[in-house]
Amino acid sequence: MSAVSHSSASAPPWLSAPDDANALAPLVWPQNAERDADGVLQLGGIPVTTLRESFGTPLWIIDEDEVRARARRVLDAFRAAAGRYGAQARVYYAGKAFLSAEIVRWVTDEGLAVDVCTGGELTLALAAGADPARLGFHGNNKSVAELEAAVAAGVGSIVIDSLVEIERLAAIMQRRGGSQSVLLRVNSGVHAETHDFLATAHEDQKFGFTLADATTAAARVRDVPGLTLVGLHCHIGSQIFGTAGFRESAGRLIELHAALLEGGDLPVLNLGGGFGIAYTSVDQPTEIEDLAEGIADAVAHECEVRGIPIPNLAFEPGRSIVGRAGVTLYEVGTTKQVMLEGDATRTYVSVDGGMSDNARPSLYGAQYSARIASRVSSAPAALSRVVGKHCESGDIVVDAEYLPADVAPGDLLAVPATGAYCFSLANNYNFVPRPPVVALRGGQARVIVRGETVDDLLARDAGLHAPPMEGNE
Structure with a gap:
């Protein structure tokens, strides 16, 4: 479904307003990513709404079939070239x-x-x-x-x-x-x-x-x-x-x-x-x-x-094998409009993860894409910035993207191409547990790395479990 959109002077030069802010760029998303009849993003044949219900958000999702296919293709290419x-x-x-x-x-x-x-x-x-x-x-x-x-x-x-x-x-x-x-x-x-x-x-x-x-x-x-x-x-x-x-x-x-x-x-x-x-x-x-x-x-x-x-x-x-196979799923928590120079505005979209599950934008300015994943929208595209929940102004997940102007709390937001380095660089900043990793294959989803809980983090704090020192009882 197309939406009328207008480029913003505040957008980076490489970013153009899309004809359809719901469309999935073919080289960025997993090959089998598509929207179902209700507009819900499907990965590996599974609606992301189902994945949210089963595993929560934030959630790292990786397509096993895509990783395997890419590994075979890379190996075949180099063997043939050397041969x-x-x-x-x-x-x-x-x-x-x-x-x-x-x-x-x-x-x-x-x-x-x-x-x-x-x-x-x-x-x-x-x-x-x-x-x-x-x-x-x-x-x-x-x-x-x-x-x-x-x-x-x-x-x-x-x-x-x-x-x-x-x-x-x-x-x-x-x-x-x-x-x-x-x-x-x-x-x-x-x-x-x-x-x-x-x-x-x-x-x-x-x-x-x-x-x-x-x-x-x-x-x-x-x-x-x-x-x-x-x-x-x-x-x-x-x-x-x-x-x-x-x-x-x-x-x-x-x-x-x-x-x-x-x-x-x-x-x-x-x-x-x-x-x-x-x-x-x-x-x-x-x-x-x-x-x-x-x-x-x-x-x-x-x-x-x-x-x-x-x-x-x-x-x-590494990246060329697992990068495209990964998608991170978030839930939108808050949105706000921020005035820029002139009459321009930017929509800040805050999600329930951030630099703890994707440190690359804050480390070296890595660029990502994003799409609303739980529905399609006919609203015009609006210049947006997806940010995390951490207490840092540099906690940016997607620096610049055009999302439908009606993005709202409760929407699911998907960020593609997160199969490489996001899990590897993950951290517990602000005492946030790391999400689980779910693999998809044959229409089935399974946890391959268990997510952390706050109790897991507390269990590592020796000050909570050691006997009190004499004089501090």
């Missing part, structure tokens, strides 16, 4: 995007390995049944205990991030014996076109070795009994569209790779992840097949120029 040049490809699911036991099982069922970056993530992946030989272990400050646990578990590879870490591993291998495959994380100097906090390949940052220092680090690794240097690793950033950055980075890495071949085999080149998804109707992410082919072509070209064989390739997508 054209006689190389193999391994895809690691980047667990930092969203890690739970069920997520681990879904992606490993579909043939992916898993990338972890802390002892906690490692423990969860192992507890979920992941093959340790198909785990990669990242992190810029892996403790001795974490490295001990990784070696003991038999993880397939450890990505070394510093000289200190080499010495920690050297001591561990001396105590334990055996062998451990490792890669060096290298900063290629390529800056991804992304937020500064997400650009992870430039030199002035905490991750990895510079190109100049990597040669020394590689020589030291090769001197350590029990450590086997199997390749290089580089991650140029996150939420990247296009292949230009990956192509430039690949060229620089292959030059280092070729130099290191003089000291022994180096069978793996891991080019990380960071493949972008659509959060708003104007985002046009690069198709995964195009990314895979473009990156493989660049690596193959650089190897051909230097007269060396193409190494096996590895990648670490």
Whole structure:
């Protein structure tokens, strides 16, 4: 149902008033998202009103079928692209995007390995049944205990991030014996076109070795009994569209790779992840097949120029597998009109969650979309800002969106593309419990991560459970 709407001068330049403020942008929402005959949003064939009745709000919802399908598609794309040049490809699911036991099982069922970056993530992946030989272990400050646990578990590879870490591993291998495959994380100097906090390949940052220092680090690794240097690793950033950055980075890495071949085999080149998804109707992410082919072509070209064989390739997508599969469901609590410059107004729509379940907008200005999910409206579209319930002016869920002007308390509001990093970054600010995670498959919904209660939070407060100190009775 269409609504007459007018663009606001206070809207960001990229945001245009829609012809229909009820419409679902096709690249942003899960593929099977649709409205039923009553205008209620359906996800996985289930009305969100039913999900609210069963599980409450806020609620993280994730479509299992979409995660699985995306995992298969990504794996097929990179295997096909590498295979054209006689190389193999391994895809690691980047667990930092969203890690739970069920997520681990879904992606490993579909043939992916898993990338972890802390002892906690490692423990969860192992507890979920992941093959340790198909785990990669990242992190810029892996403790001795974490490295001990990784070696003991038999993880397939450890990505070394510093000289200190080499010495920690050297001591561990001396105590334990055996062998451990490792890669060096290298900063290629390529800056991804992304937020500064997400650009992870430039030199002035905490991750990895510079190109100049990597040669020394590689020589030291090769001197350590029990450590086997199997390749290089580089991650140029996150939420990247296009292949230009990956192509430039690949060229620089292959030059280092070729130099290191003089000291022994180096069978793996891991080019990380960071493949972008659509959060708003104007985002046009690069198709995964195009990314895979473009990156493989660049690596193959650089190897051909230097007269060396193409190494096996590895990648670490996370967001591009789970991001679009996730939707967060809220209930509107209050609305208010705020006057802006001139005669413009903005509708503030307050929901029952906020920066505790989605910290990305407040951390680095991430943009999201939103739609009323419990009905359709014929009211004109109005410039709106969706905000949370926390005691912070920066508690913004959706900075700018056109919603029907009659949005009201009690409406359900759905925010798409929240499958990545929202659960992972969740917190208990203002003593707000984290919501449950519900997975959808085959028309059925089930809890895969239990939501917290205030009692759960109180149970952690030792001051409520410890005996009174003498003199304070």
